[in-house]
Amino acid sequence: MRMRALRADSRGQALLEFALILPILLMLVLGIIEFGRIWNINQMVSDTTREGARRAVLADPTITEQEVHDFMMQRLWDAHVDTGVVTITFSQTGANWKVSDLPQTVTVQFPYSFMFFTRAFGTVQITSSFTMRNE
Numbered sequence: 277m278r279m280r281a282l283r284a285d286s287r288g289q290a291l292l293e294f295a296l297i298l299p300i301l302l303m304l305v306l307g308i309i310e311f312g313r314i315w316n317i318n319q320m321v322s323d324t325t326r327e328g329a330r331r332a333v334l335a336d337p338t339i340t341e342q343e344v345h346d347f348m349m350q351r352l353w354d355a356h357v358d359t360g361v362v363t364i365t366f367s368q369t370g371a372n373w374k375v376s377d378l379p380q381t382v383t384v385q386f387p388y389s390f391m392f393f394t395r396a397f398g399t400v401q402i403t404s405s406f407t408m409r410n411e
Contacts, residue, residue, distance in 0.1 A: 320355040325404040329382040
């Protein structure tokens, strides 16, 4: 008789243990999602910066600074980055835009706010910079 009573109590114990572990598991899963998202965004920004720098140094005189800027903004928009806070800078502008043998450095910066852990981590500055020599 006493053994049956002890067996019946173990269901409540399992429920309590699950209730204690569930928040930790949820935090772990949300952390994995958040890390994957920021890794993806960082890779996309890096690829966009590299591709923008490559377009900026091509020997095609018809490619303008504004076209490269618009191309990069479109790529970031496609990656679901808030382009309203993105800053794209070029080291060579104006008359030096296509001067041969001058390096062109393209830099992309923007603040990234975490989806789930904003209070804990706030925002981080994602920055990518790439340098290529004008052809």
